[in-house]
Amino acid sequence: MKITDPDNIESSIKSTTKTIINEIDYVLDGIKEDEFKKFIAAIDSSKNIFVTGQGRSGLVARTFAMRLTHIEFSCHVVGETTTPNIDEGDMLIACSSSGTTSITCHIAGLAKRLNALVVVITAHPDSELSKYADLTIEIPASDSDQVIQSQLTAQFRSTLFEQACLVYLDAVILSLVRLLNREEVEMMKRHANLE
Template sequence: MKIFRKSLDYMQSKIKDILSEISDEDIDNIKKFFLNADRIFVYGAGRSGLVAKAFAIRLVHLGFQTFVIGETITAPVRKGDLVVIVSGSGETIPSKMTAEIARNIGAKLVSITANK
């Protein structure tokens, strides 16, 4: 039980550290992106892809029209949509390509990475 408690304390500490790096202004801007998006698309590869899919499910539960990029029934991204990219490094080629395509289309872009 001690190991479990230590793990929980460590995760809580890390989450607190991460959240302290995000300004209230950034949170407000990201919130506006989500609330004003026509549709929301999420992307991630590997473990990040699993996190992205879980996030997409949560967004659907909250009432957002949400798609997972790469699934066979995913609609194409359009101007006015929001693309959320989940990537540990933020440097993987597929993530960077997805971001570039989204920008070229005119979609808003939010990235969730371990790096600032």
């Protein structure tokens, strides 16, 4: 099926983006402040930080890893050829909307057995993945919660989770930048220059 009359499109870019922003705002309004503070403290006290996630959640996790590196944390993406071993005193951050992605659960289980701190970011805090967590951060955007029931979201599957997760993790970065007094000029020195 193709659009036959582009001038007859009912929605505009402004109304469409407003819909998305309102949905993200609704989800982030349900974030628990104490989880946010514990997460920031855990990042600050970790020797090395590892991130994992599959699909679009993995892309969000990779973005967070890059931003942590920019503000001078030792951060690695699980599965990359240069990723070192994880150990006690390190942290694994596992992102999964469903909390049931088998590879993410497996990696979280390994990290737990190796005495690393495991932080899970999910829309389903009672999921299998959360069984491995020392700290679970709920991004309340699951298909079964009131976001869907109230028909607030018009987006496909876990899109709202990924968007809200990205904004949440950017808020973590901004908070760390402020708390640690990171300067733009210093962050730029750690920005990739082979691009």
